[in-house]
Amino acid sequence: MVVSNMVSGLINANPVVYERKERxxxxxxxxxxxxxxxxxxxxxxxPYSLEELKVITEDAIEVDDKRSYVRVTFTPTVEHCSMxxxxxxxxxxxxxxxPGSHASEAAVNKQLNxxxxxxxxxxxxxxVDMVDECLAPSYG
Amino acid sequence: MKNFVDENFELNEVQKLEGHTDRVWGxxxxxxxxxxxxxxxxxxxxxxxxxxxxxxxxATGCFQCKAVLxxxxxxxxxxxxxxxxxxxxxxxxxxxxxxxxxxxxxxxSCVATLEGHENEVKSVSWNASGSLLATCGRDKSVxxxxxxxxxxxxxxxxxxxxxxxxxxxxxxxxxxxxxSCSYDNSIKVWAEDGDSDDWHCVQTLNQSNSGHTSTVWALxxxxxxxxxxxxxxxxxxxxxxxxxxxxxxxDGNAPWMHISTLSGYHDRTIFSIHWSRDxxxxxxxxxxxxxxxxxxxxxxxxGPYYKLIYKKEKAHEMDINAVQWSSLENNRLASASDDGxxxxxxxxxxxxxxxxx
Numbered sequence: 001m002v003v004s005n006m007v008s009g010l011i012n013a014n015p016v017v018y019e020r021k022e023r024x025x026x027x028x029x030x031x032x033x034x035x036x037x038x039x040x041x042x043x044x045x046x047p048y049s050l051e052e053l054k055v056i057t058e059d060a061i062e063v064d065d066k067r068s069y070v071r072v073t074f075t076p077t078v079e080h081c082s083m084x085x086x087x088x089x090x091x092x093x094x095x096x097x098x099p100g101s102h103a104s105e106a107a108v109n110k111q112l113n114x115x116x117x118x119x120x121x122x123x124x125x126x127x128v129d130m131v132d133e134c135l136a137p138s139y140g
Numbered sequence: 141m142k143n144f145v146d147e148n149f150e151l152n153e154v155q156k157l158e159g160h161t162d163r164v165w166g167x168x169x170x171x172x173x174x175x176x177x178x179x180x181x182x183x184x185x186x187x188x189x190x191x192x193x194x195x196x197x198x199a200t201g202c203f204q205c206k207a208v209l210x211x212x213x214x215x216x217x218x219x220x221x222x223x224x225x226x227x228x229x230x231x232x233x234x235x236x237x238x239x240x241x242x243x244x245x246x247x248x249s250c251v252a253t254l255e256g257h258e259n260e261v262k263s264v265s266w267n268a269s270g271s272l273l274a275t276c277g278r279d280k281s282v283x284x285x286x287x288x289x290x291x292x293x294x295x296x297x298x299x300x301x302x303x304x305x306x307x308x309x310x311x312x313x314x315x316x317x318x319x320s321c322s323y324d325n326s327i328k329v330w331a332e333d334g335d336s337d338d339w340h341c342v343q344t345l346n347q348s349n350s351g352h353t354s355t356v357w358a359l360x361x362x363x364x365x366x367x368x369x370x371x372x373x374x375x376x377x378x379x380x381x382x383x384x385x386x387x388x389x390x391d392g393n394a395p396w397m398h399i400s401t402l403s404g405y406h407d408r409t410i411f412s413i414h415w416s417r418d419x420x421x422x423x424x425x426x427x428x429x430x431x432x433x434x435x436x437x438x439x440x441x442x443g444p445y446y447k448l449i450y451k452k453e454k455a456h457e458m459d460i461n462a463v464q465w466s467s468l469e470n471n472r473l474a475s476a477s478d479d480g481x482x483x484x485x486x487x488x489x490x491x492x493x494x495x496x497x
Binding site: 110113114115116117119120123 | 163187215216218234259260262278305307323354355373426459478
């Protein structure tokens with residue numbers, strides 16, 4: 001797994017930032033709870049959450065309680081986003097990039113869905129630092 | 141061979157082995173142990189960077205952890221394999237090394253470290269005579285090592301050919317051919333070129349010849365070596381066969397042919413598969429279940445077909461990474477899981493009745 005462009009600059013210096021949706025409490029469990037867990041994960045490059053950059057939306061989460069799976073579809077802001085794998089590592093469920101949103105979509109999806117590759121990547125201290133940063137809670 | 145098709149089966153959990161502090165990736169039963177008064181021994185390897193040796197107490201029948209092989213590998217230990225004599229245990233690690241441990245009556249010491257892979261080593265396998273060792277890893281290569289006296293290991297070949305991460309290597313049970321399976325969705329057969337000591341790929345099984353359409357995680361031979369079974373992220377299990385007479389007479393080029401694809405039985409990645417000595421195939425998958433299949437001899441018009449004879453849901457709390465039939469006791473097997481535990485099982489036909497040979 002290659003994490004490049006660390007020195008040369010940001011992958012997407014000027015992302016479009018959207019408003020955060022008002023948090024509503026709902027009675028039925030399911031998709032919304034899972035969304036609550038992921039909406040605040042930070043983008044690796046900017047101090048905004050994945051929700052604010054519309055990388056994740058509520059509709060992109062599928063929950064199947066019976067078969068015990070959760071699938072999250074995320075849309076990188078630019079097509080050649082090498083941060084896609086880092087974002088994927090922060091979202092520890094069945095994960096994929098939205099169809100059509102990334103140039104190496106199949107390759108990224110396959111890596112993210114290979115738990116042995118993910119486990120080995122997370123033993124890499126540089127990658128762990130990036131993931132930890134994204135997962136750190138933001139205050140204010 | 142016994143006909144299992146009309147029988148009822150039961151899978152009983154004999155014991156749960158706890159101790160590892162991270163997911164358990166691999167298992168290996170020690171050969172020549174578990175019979176004639178020699179207690180059964182099982183090795184397990186884990187994301188906690190250690191290998192544990194479990195021995196069955198002759199008095200109580202319980203497995204206890206006899207040794208923890210630690211402070212050697214610096215990352216996940218992914219695979220372990222005993223030499224055919226049971227004297228050595230090879231352990232393959234994400235730290236890019238393969239360690240060789242010598243078992244001196246329960247005391248293990250690391251007698252050699254094989255280096256060369258550029259990154260994570262994923263699998264290690266000894267050939268039938270114990271004269272050769274094979275390893276493979278994320279660097280896409282398969283290495284063959286010669287076992288020399290005084291704990292020396294010489295790399296005799298670095299095999300390139302896979303285009304991605306190689307997940308497992310397994311030597312054939314009787315002939316010196318090596319099979320590897322990969323993240324590139326293919327299975328490769330490697331053999332020696334006549335007398336020239338030159339190893340090369342003699343066959344590739346991929347989508348173009350009935351092969352898998354996603355990562356192939358594991359493979360296992362049947363006892364006679366004329367068939368092998370492979371399992372994949374594509375949710376299928378495939379059975380392959382070869383002309384064993386031709387292969388044993390020295391023709392390493394005897395091709396493997398697709399016999400059967402078992403689909404619709406798994407809806408999550410199948411990580412492990414193992415063929416028992418009396419013909420039962422056990423699979424371990426990401427849905428935490430174990431499934432058992434046998435060859436049905438009923439209708440041979442279109443060739444052998446395979447039946448699911450038993451399914452154990454929630455065999456573990458999480459993904460099953462390894463299943464291994466005991467090398468000596470036909471109805472015993474072990475499973476290892478992301479939940480950090482190992483389970484010992486007894487697979488018997490009809491309640492209360494043990495399978496007889």
